[in-house]
Amino acid sequence: MNIPFLDLGRMEASLKHRLKERFSDLIDAGIFSGGKEVEALENSVCDFLKSSFSIPCANGTDALELALRALGIGSGDEVIVPAMTWVSTAEAVVMVGAKPVFWDTDEEGLLRKDWGKAVVSKSKAVIPVHLYGKMVDMKELDEKAKSLGLFVIEDAAQAFGAFQYGRAAGTWGDVGCLSFYPTKNIGALGEAGMCLTQEAELAKKIRLLLNHGQPIRDQHELVGRNSRIDTLQAAFLNVMLKDFKENQQKRKTIAKRYLDAFSGIEELGLPSGILEEDHNAHLFVIQTERRDELKAFLAEHSIGTAIHYPRILPKMKPFFSEGLYKNARSLADRCLSIPLNPFIQPIEVETVVEVIKKFFR
Numbered sequence: 001m002n003i004p005f006l007d008l009g010r011m012e013a014s015l016k017h018r019l020k021e022r023f024s025d026l027i028d029a030g031i032f033s034g035g036k037e038v039e040a041l042e043n044s045v046c047d048f049l050k051s052s053f054s055i056p057c058a059n060g061t062d063a064l065e066l067a068l069r070a071l072g073i074g075s076g077d078e079v080i081v082p083a084m085t086w087v088s089t090a091e092a093v094v095m096v097g098a099k100p101v102f103w104d105t106d107e108e109g110l111l112r113k114d115w116g117k118a119v120v121s122k123s124k125a126v127i128p129v130h131l132y133g134k135m136v137d138m139k140e141l142d143e144k145a146k147s148l149g150l151f152v153i154e155d156a157a158q159a160f161g162a163f164q165y166g167r168a169a170g171t172w173g174d175v176g177c178l179s180f181y182p183t184k185n186i187g188a189l190g191e192a193g194m195c196l197t198q199e200a201e202l203a204k205k206i207r208l209l210l211n212h213g214q215p216i217r218d219q220h221e222l223v224g225r226n227s228r229i230d231t232l233q234a235a236f237l238n239v240m241l242k243d244f245k246e247n248q249q250k251r252k253t254i255a256k257r258y259l260d261a262f263s264g265i266e267e268l269g270l271p272s273g274i275l276e277e278d279h280n281a282h283l284f285v286i287q288t289e290r291r292d293e294l295k296a297f298l299a300e301h302s303i304g305t306a307i308h309y310p311r312i313l314p315k316m317k318p319f320f321s322e323g324l325y326k327n328a329r330s331l332a333d334r335c336l337s338i339p340l341n342p343f344i345q346p347i348e349v350e351t352v353v354e355v356i357k358k359f360f361r
Helices: 011-031 036-049 061-070 088-095 136-146 200-209 233-240 246-261 293-302 326-334 348-361
Strands: 052-057 078-082 097-105 123-126 151-155 176-177 193-197 284-287 334-336
Touching: 011 036, 011 233, 036 052, 036 233, 052 061, 052 200, 061 088, 061 176, 061 193, 061 200, 078 088, 078 293, 097 151, 123 136, 136 151, 151 326, 246 284, 246 348, 284 326, 293 334, 293 348, 326 334
Parallel strands: 078 097, 078 123, 123 151, 151 176
Antiparallel strands: 052 193, 176 193, 284 334
16 A cells, blocks of 8 residues: 555545636636636635735745735845744745844744844844644734734744634734645645735735736836736635635544554654644644654655655755754654645555554554
8 A cells, every 4th residue: 555645636536526627617718817716715715714805926935025025124134033944934034135033943843932032123023934734822922023013924834724812824913924835735736825914005015016016007116026826726726715624624533543543652742732723734743763764664664754844944055044943953853744634545544553653663
């Protein structure tokens, strides 16, 4: 039995049929930029996440850059970023001319609560990352950021559909950034992203920035760029969104099975809070000192895994920064993501369970 970490080709036949039908409809309509599908996506996401404004864009990385530019962050400014995250979080900061200032995470990979120690006169914003789908304590972070006079840009690329105190991931900060990369809990069939905000003026500026600075064609009010979402991807996301709640339940069921099965293994660290509302179960990340051995053992049994992420950002060439980053380094050395997606079959889940148990026996 070959159990892939994730195989998007396994999506249900009914979903494939609905996607093909929507594609056919768009081909017939001949509208491939803007249009009703984009408007429908905005409205659906606003309704689902209870966000005042949702602005689709080309991808999650662009969403971060658009947020930074809309908030006026650029050359000479500093932005606090967790040491453990995907490269886009820091990359976007550099792309606008600002400096990412890295801070260690806690043992779960979330920005450590003492991040305020990194604030200096040049600090303009903090970017909390809801890593693996688990939300940072946004009430506390938001209050601290406001007291320090900083903007908050939520990197909610991995946390669509997670809620905390009744508010969705991405709706706490000045701007929240989403990714609809195909591997996400709700993914397009290509690249797509979104900015969320509760402020009308910010929403207006983001819309201008992603469309060459023009409110209407040939009227340019500022220097922007082309980061419009494809109509096709908006349409596919509209289809995917209908299955989101059902797929989330499947993820939580698998996560619970893993937690129950592995709770007695002392050598294994398990994700905390993954069954709670403020975690969308994007990834099931285990921690062990024998990570590389376990990964190889699972591969021998044809079970796919992934490492999110093998190197922390401040130790990468483009972002090198001195510092210990103890917790982030530990995660990079110990973490292993095992299969968790709506397409994996119950018998495959049981196989993953038995093989991991066998390894630790």
